Amino acid sequence: MTFKLDKIYLAPMEGVCDAPMRKVLTHYGDYDECFSEFIRVTTDVLPYKTILRDVPELKEDAKTAYGCPCRVQLLGDESEPLAQTALRAVEVGAKGIDLNFGCPSRFVHHGGSMLLKEPELLHTIVSRVREVLDPSIVLSVKFRLGFLDADELPTIIKALAVDGVDELIIHARTRKDLYKKEGLNWPAIGSIIGQTNNIPVVANGDIVDYESSQQCAQITKTDRQMIGRAVFAMPNIPQVLRGQEQPLSMDKVLQIAWEFAQELESRGYPEKSLMDRLKQFLGWAQKYDGRLQEFFRTFCRSQGTLEAQQLLETKISDLINNPQAAIEATNAHNDMPEERFSGPRTE
Numbered sequence: 624m625t626f627k628l629d630k631i632y633l634a635p636m637e638g639v640c641d642a643p644m645r646k647v648l649t650h651y652g653d654y655d656e657c658f659s660e661f662i663r664v665t666t667d668v669l670p671y672k673t674i675l676r677d678v679p680e681l682k683e684d685a686k687t688a689y690g691c692p693c694r695v696q697l698l699g700d701e702s703e704p705l706a707q708t709a710l711r712a713v714e715v716g717a718k719g720i721d722l723n724f725g726c727p728s729r730f731v732h733h734g735g736s737m738l739l740k741e742p743e744l745l746h747t748i749v750s751r752v753r754e755v756l757d758p759s760i761v762l763s764v765k766f767r768l769g770f771l772d773a774d775e776l777p778t779i780i781k782a783l784a785v786d787g788v789d790e791l792i793i794h795a796r797t798r799k800d801l802y803k804k805e806g807l808n809w810p811a812i813g814s815i816i817g818q819t820n821n822i823p824v825v826a827n828g829d830i831v832d833y834e835s836s837q838q839c840a841q842i843t844k845t846d847r848q849m850i851g852r853a854v855f856a857m858p859n860i861p862q863v864l865r866g867q868e869q870p871l872s873m874d875k876v877l878q879i880a881w882e883f884a885q886e887l888e889s890r891g892y893p894e895k896s897l898m899d900r901l902k903q904f905l906g907w908a909q910k911y912d913g914r915l916q917e918f919f920r921t922f923c924r925s926q927g928t929l930e931a932q933q934l935l936e937t938k939i940s941d942l943i944n945n946p947q948a949a950i951e952a953t954n955a956h957n958d959m960p961e962e963r964f965s966g967p968r969t970e
């Protein structure tokens with residue numbers, strides 16, 4: 624049986640999926656929505672300019688240049704500053720707010736997934752944010768299965784499934800699991816369907832291709848999915864998951880990486896940080912697509928944009944002119960490297 628997906632989202636990824644990256648990724652991927660990186664809210668309501676700096680899409684009807692809506696993600700542990708910051712985001716154009724209770728970073732002392740240990744606080748925060756926002760504004764929460772154990776999930780759901788919450792987005796791992804492959808637990812999501820106060824659930828975690836997406840939909844019993852790390856290797860992943868397209872060819876992926884570099888250049892990024900970001904793009908891509916590993920090792924040693932461009936152009940024309948190599952490489956694509964399951968040092 625084939626599952627038809629209703630919604631496919633581009634995951635928030637701090638330090639990776641900023642506005643220029645969202646622009647390029649939503650050029651090639653028909654996501655229903657993308658999300659900002661988390662914006663940290665502590666004791667003070669954030670200034671308008673901070674919100675607009677992090678989510679410039681708000682000035683353009685809260686959409687990327689390619690028309691993909693962008694939801695604003697906030698992370699914090701105090702209900703009032705979070706609620707008032709959410710209101711400010713709406714004042715400058717946000718149509719959707721997401722609250723992050725999934726970040727496992729040690730550097731977020733009391734926030735993100737740390738709060739999964741405190742269901743009452745979760746409930747207070749979500750209720751207050753929902754209370755201040757107009758009902759037309761979408762409010763979602765993104766979280767993990769639990770802090771230590773997926774047994775915590777029903778209690779967490781009870782706390783978060785506040786009336787008026789529009790979506791529960793669940794990364795199928797606990798905080799303790801971080802990004803470990805063996806921690807992935809789609810069945811835990813499936814087990815709470817029907818207990819969410821009628822709030823739709825979005826499944827997230829290790830959806831990397833058509834097969835894993837179908838398997839995830841079957842197990843989690845939800846037709847909404849969010850994709851993170853695999854998007855760099857397969858920039859058209861929403862169309863692939865919907866069965867509309869084959870994954871883009873490797874030469875196209877490299878061209879998109881270069882388009883990203885050009886996007887950064889047009890925004891005045893210094894060469895050093897542009898190169899770091901380009902290597903980051905290709906670094907994620909090669910983790911999910913073994914065909915890029917060898918090229919990536921060479922590419923990593925490139926010093927500046929001129930050398931990077933030459934390397935990319937040579938590789939792209941090799942791939943276009945040598946279809947046999949591309950076929951061999953396609954076979955290698957099926958052997959996904961284990962490292963694809965590794966996560967960030969700080970989320």
Ligand SMILES: Cc1cc2nc3c(=O)[nH]c(=O)nc-3n(C[C@H](O)[C@H](O)[C@H](O)COP(=O)(O)O)c2cc1C
Nearest residue numbers: 634635636637660661794828829850851852967970
């Ligand atoms: C580098 C990186 C940064 C991330 N930053 C965020 C973030 O800002 N907010 C958030 O809710 N999740 C963040 N995440 C988690 C992802 O949104 C997603 O839940 C996780 O990567 C699992 O999905 P995937 O297997 O499709 O990548 C981050 C993940 C990575 C790899």
